[in-house]
Amino acid sequence: MELPLTPDTLSKEKTETVAAGMGITLPYPEQWDFLQSLHTMDLQAAPGSGKTSLIGLKLALLAQGWTSTTHGVCVLSHTNTAKDEIKYRITATTAGRRLLGYPHFIGTIQSFTHTFLAAPAIRGQGGRIVVVDDAAYAAAAHRTLMKGWDYPNLRTTLKAPEGRGASPGRCPLRL
Numbered sequence: 001m002e003l004p005l006t007p008d009t010l011s012k013e014k015t016e017t018v019a020a021g022m023g024i025t026l027p028y029p030e031q032w033d034f035l036q037s038l039h040t041m042d043l044q045a046a047p048g049s050g051k052t053s054l055i056g057l058k059l060a061l062l063a064q065g066w067t068s069t070t071h072g073v074c075v076l077s078h079t080n081t082a083k084d085e086i087k088y089r090i091t092a093t094t095a096g097r098r099l100l101g102y103p104h105f106i107g108t109i110q111s112f113t114h115t116f117l118a119a120p121a122i123r124g125q126g127g128r129i130v131v132v133d134d135a136a137y138a139a140a141a142h143r144t145l146m147k148g149w150d151y152p153n154l155r156t157t158l159k160a161p162e163g164r165g166a167s168p169g170r171c172p173l174r175l
Contacts, residue, residue, distance in 0.1 A: 003038060004066060004067040004068035004071055005038075005062065005065040005066060005067065006065040006067060008065070009061060009062065009064065009065025009066075010035060010036045010038070010061055010065075012032075012036075014061060014064070014065075015032075015035055015036070015057075015061060018057060018060050018061055018064070018093065019057055021092070021093065022053070022056065022057055022060065022089070022092050022093070024050070024053050024054075024057055031050075031054060034054055034058070035054065035057065035058050035061070043055070052082065052085050052086060052089065053089065055075075055086055055089075056085075056086055056088075056089025056090050056092070056096075057089075059073065059075065059086070059089075059090045059096060059099055060089075060090055060092065060093045060095060060096040062099075063090065063093065063095040063096045063097075063098050063099050064093070064095040066095075066098070068103075069103070070103055071103060072099075072102070072103030072104035072105065073099055073104045073105075073106075074104070074105045074106075074112070075099075075105070075106040075107075076107065076108065076109050076112055077107070077108055077109070078108065078109060079108065080108060083106060083107055083108055086106060087100065087106055090106075138158065141154055141157075141158055142158065145158070
């Protein structure tokens with residue numbers, strides 16, 4: 001399938017302009033190979049070497065040149081930390097923010113599976129989805145900890161600030 005992009009989406013000039021706006025330097029030919037490729041690539045490098053920055057830059061470029069309203073970009077990560085970092089980076093550009101909504105998806109493999117496979121399958125069979133990370137769960141978790149039982153992950157989750165796990169009336173289960 002041909003991607004719905006304007007012809008100059010990944011041009012050197014656009015790439016340099018967007019990279020400069022995001023504070024990214026591109027001294028290595030391997031970086032350019034990744035940024036200008038429209039094929040699947042395996043991006044491997046040491047921690048802290050700029051992989052997430054490159055992914056954010058490429059997504060910002062794709063967002064600028066994306067012409068379809070019905071086809072989207074799907075970015076899957078293994079961790080919420082990586083997903084959050086990618087979302088943070090693409091919001092540095094106005095065009096990049098468009099990737100945060102339909103028809104695009106940026107999230108973890110688990111959230112993709114839940115959203116597009118598991119939940120529709122359960123609903124399709126007439127099942128009901130029960131959310132266990134609500135205020136009732138938080139109250140039960142607090143009662144458990146009050147009994148003196150030590151669950152470090154539970155304690156950390158309950159103490160997490162908004163946006164990093166817990167929020168008013170919602171306490172995610174991460175055991």
